[in-house]
Amino acid sequence: MKYNIVVLGSGPGGLKAATRAASSGLKTALVEKADIGGTCLNWGCIPTKMYLGATAANPLLHTQAKAKTAAGSIDFNLPTIMQKKDRFLKGTRSAAEKQLASLGVDILKGTASFSSPTALTVTNDEGTTEVEFDKVIIATGSMPTAFPGLEPDGDCVLNSSHVLTLTEAPESLIIVGAGAIGLEMGDFFSRLGTKITIVEALPNLAPTEDPDVGDTFRKILKREKWGIRTGEKVQSLKTVDGKAVLTFESGETLTADKALMAAGRKPASESLAPAAAGIECVGAGWITTDDHLLAAENIYAIGDVNGRTLLAHAADHQACYAVNHATGKTTAAYESGPMPACIYGHTEVMRVGPNTAELQKAGYTVETSTSMLVANPIAQSYGSTQGFVKVLWVDNKVHGIVAIGHGVSHLVSAATIIVKQQWAPEDVHSIIWAHPTLDEALEMALLAPRKPA
Amino acid sequence: MKYNIVVLGSGPGGLKAATRAASSGLKTALVEKADIGGTCLNWGCIPTKMYLGATAANPLLHTQAKAKTAAGSIDFNLPTIMQKKDRFLKGTRSAAEKQLASLGVDILKGTASFSSPTALTVTNDEGTTEVEFDKVIIATGSMPTAFPGLEPDGDCVLNSSHVLTLTEAPESLIIVGAGAIGLEMGDFFSRLGTKITIVEALPNLAPTEDPDVGDTFRKILKREKWGIRTGEKVQSLKTVDGKAVLTFESGETLTADKALMAAGRKPASESLAPAAAGIECVGAGWITTDDHLLAAENIYAIGDVNGRTLLAHAADHQACYAVNHATGKTTAAYESGPMPACIYGHTEVMRVGPNTAELQKAGYTVETSTSMLVANPIAQSYGSTQGFVKVLWVDNKVHGIVAIGHGVSHLVSAATIIVKQQWAPEDVHSIIWAHPTLDEALEMALLAPRKPA
Incomplete structure (x- = not known):
């Protein structure tokens, strides 16, 4: 098989790239090894928003109850929230697949690997298919990383995907990493009654923001009785006797029913065999791109995997540019504008x-x-x-x-x-x-x- | 006393005009017969938003309960909500008064009446004061109007101010008028368990909007079990034996514990004796203004009272223009831009x-x-x-x-x-x-x- 454009990965970047390419009349294939929608739809932005939206009444009630303007209680049904979330994800995946089909995009299920600068293979349970391309857009995204000694085991030490499969709120939860994932999941579980302790190696909560943001967050969360440990490095995080046990470098330990490892992501580039196509990577495998988001001749890398900005809408924006550049609609360098x-x-x-x-x-x-x-x-x-x-x-x-x-x-x-x-x-x-x-x-x-x- | 600028009314338009004028170095007086802040702060935008914010958890819970993702109940304490609202209003009034004082604005308590094109009187319980001015900015706003046969009596037939003083949610409430006031107060009381029936003479809810807006609103409110009567004219609305009784022109009647008359406002211009300053009014007393918001030489009319746009932020915007024009900073005609x-x-x-x-x-x-x-x-x-x-x-x-x-x-x-x-x-x-x-x-x-x- 040969395609004008092969898109690797069906997250926000890949979906946008495939639909745009096909809409431009290009013979387009989309390779996806798991569910259509990628991390954003299935394990990231969307499920967490579904969880937060479903439980938004609780902190509003809580705030009013403190002011004595309201009294009451809310019990959330986590399995039903999960079902509702899964139904929405399924519907969204199905709508995306229909749209791809209506545009004539071939969906190739499997894992893509470059075999040369102009061809790749797609491997799944049924075997391996050779695919030739004029151009490729790599949009394989990123995945939770595991630091040595802090590897999620899916038992009591969870990653951001595991935590979305819990059917019962733990009584207590240690969260390592006070970025968006940690703070959002902490908010969600605290609404369900979980006692939260958040641990961050850097000095501030929301550490990518100005320090006054983290200071304000700390004041608010302290009043909500969160445990907050910042500027302290974690040595290990393990399941011990059915509990999550965190050990700081100082030797001090914290114990909780569960722990969420919410720090660090790595690029999903390894299985691509990038070297076979002349693609260079840095660090954990982040694909190096030039001013035109090109990783090699005719091969673009967009979204998380190029390490520029790990945000769904950044991938979407880069996808539009890559297709425009690939189809000759622009020759200018890529500029994201304010993010x-x-x-x-x-x-x-x-x-x-x-x-x-x-x-x-x-x-x-x-x-x-x-x-x-x-x-x-x-x-x-x-x-x-x-x-x-x-x-x-x-x-x-x-x-x-x-x-x-x-x-x-x-x-x-x-x-x-x-x-x-x-x-x-x-x-x-x-x-x-x-x-x-x-x-x-x-x-x-x-x-x-x-x-x- | 003589002032460079006398501002009449301390709603959003008057407050902005007075602070701007005084900040420009003009000797400024602000005349207010009631509370600083006008309708917006004391009886309009702000109290209704305080009520809606305090009870926002309820419809969120209600929606989730329908989806079986949550169960629970919330009891609101209306007297406490009212106290909290009153505390905020008092604090805001006090902050505004301090700001005016710090800018050297004289606050004249009383009712203003023009005695000539260059002077007015301010009358209060202690007597009448003559005030001369170089320029006046009229920002007296508007008030609920009473249609014949539908006059609020403060017993069971209420206006938008009365309804904010209720300390108990009525079991049932008829609302006449499906604009912002009616829809917002209906939402609030329905959260407290009140059975709402909304009555609108025009064919659609939110009648100043495109019909598809009203259609969608109707679908949503029907599902919330509101009674909805549109395109039907009301003949009378009266307290009868401790109940509010509405009679349609058709002769049909509706009965509820209370009724809210939420249709129609009239300009607060009558007590100004506008003719004495050569100011023309139309209709119920809306002050006629030219392209520069001038109602007469050196006399501006801004906000609700000129009948252009009955919205707080419109008054604020006109206030900035009027002071700029009065101080020679602009000579262009007033343009609001998109509202x-x-x-x-x-x-x-x-x-x-x-x-x-x-x-x-x-x-x-x-x-x-x-x-x-x-x-x-x-x-x-x-x-x-x-x-x-x-x-x-x-x-x-x-x-x-x-x-x-x-x-x-x-x-x-x-x-x-x-x-x-x-x-x-x-x-x-x-x-x-x-x-x-x-x-x-x-x-x-x-x-x-x-x-x-």
Whole structure:
């Protein structure tokens, strides 16, 4: 078989690439060894959002109960939540498969390996098929990594996929890694009554954000009785006598019913035999790409696997570019523009563009202007008033926006446009800001006095 | 006493005008006969949002309970919700008063009446004060109106202010008027267990929106067991033997514990003696303004009282313009730009710019493109999948956006920027849309196939 384009992997990047390529009239194949949709749909963004959405009533009730404006209790049915989630995933996979079929995309089930710079093999239980291609788009993504001594065993030490298969909330859960996965799953299980202890080797929660974000998160989670251990390295994480036992480098131990290893991902590039196609990798196998997302002649690598940005929408954006470049619609270098990223849950983090340290590292002099959510009537209405919106300015233009607090992920698209367009202060008045909205906290932050970062 | 600027009314328009004027160095007075903050803070946008925020857990639980993913119950404490609301209002009023004082604004308590085109009197319990002015900004707002035979009596027939003083949820509530006030208060009381019947003389719920918005709202509320009577005129609404009795023109009657008259507002202009300053009014007393928001020489009228747009943020925007114009910072005619407006609650409506009929009446040929919320993973996660986002196109440019469904008010700022900038289809790709977000329903709507409206 020969195809104009073979796409490897059916996550957000691969799906977008295959549908775009086929829509452009190219004979297209999509290789997938597991479920259509990849990590995002099956084990990442979507299942976690399904879990958080299904249980969102709990922290709202909890907050009001503290204020004595409400009393009550909610029992969640985790198996039913899981079934509902699985039904939605199945429906979404099926819709995606139908769309691919309607566009004439061949779905090749199996694992792809390059045999040469112009051919690859797809291996499954039934054997191995040789596939020739004009161009390839590698979109194989990433997977949870295992640090030595901290390998998830699926028993009491779980990875981010295992934890989604639990049918009962553990009484206690240790989470290693205070990024999006750890914070979101911690929020979810705490709603089900689980006692959470979160462990992070770096000094702050949400360690890729400015330290004030992590500080605020810490204050909020402390009040929610989370155990928080930051700046401490973990030596081992093991199942011992039916419990998860974490040992710090200091020798101190923590014990819980389960532990979630929520730190670190590695690229899904090994089985590709990248060297056979002249593809170079770095570190754990991240595929090196040039300014056009090319890993080798006629071979693009997009999404997690190229290590640029491990976010579904980054893969999607790169997929559009790769197909445009492959079909000659663009010759310009790839530029992502400001990247939005959120941590979801009752307390959320929203950032668009670089953080303060990244801007400073790039040589910029940064000013910040901030508004506190406590002054916002919508934050007040939910009783969740901790948090802020902060704008990062360079040369009187918006270069980044970060926020933490209840509901701040809702600001993401307005913030993305504002950072992309590098608004000046006067642009804030170019629109009427609806009242009353949480968005007014963004407006206030844009108009607030500035100070050097 | 003589002032450079006297501002009449301390709602969002008046407060903004007074603080802006004083910040510009003008000797400024603010006249207010009741509480600082006006209707928006004390009896409108803010208290209703405090009520909706405090009870937001209920419809989330209710939706999950239907899907058997959760079980439980929540009892709300209305007196405590009211106290919390009152505390927030008091704090906000106090903060506003402090800000005014710090800027040197004199707050004159009382009712203002023009005695001539250059002077007015302020009357309160202690007497009458003569005030001279260089310029006046009238921002007296509006108040609930009473149709003959439907006058709220504060007993069983309530207006939108009375209803906020209830300390107990009625068992049943008739709401007359299916605009923002009626739909929001209906949502709130239904969360407290009240049986709601909503009555609207026009054929659709949310009658200022495109009919498909009202149709969707009807489907959602029917499932929530609301009584819905549209296209039927009410003859009378009275307290009879401790019950609210509504009589349709057809002679049919409805009875409930309470009724809320949520239709119609009238301008608060009568006590101004506008004729003494040469100010013209139309209809129920709406102050006529020119292209510069001038009602007479040196007298601006902003906000509800000029009848242009009865929304807090419209008043705020006009206030900025009026002060800029009064201080010579602008001579251009007033232009609002696209106006955002929302109906809040578990099911929300968000619109920016004109609706379809308004665009067509202005002579435009309108195309629409729509995405359904059922395809959005965030809508799925909350189990509230009814609704849509619809984009109104004129000449391949976005001229309006409307949405209905759970959480759609969160799209308002991005939508306002997009309508203001009249995005073309290719602009949709100018940013990376964060995944997974409800905002992707807006992205999908912008990219969906178009059809003639």
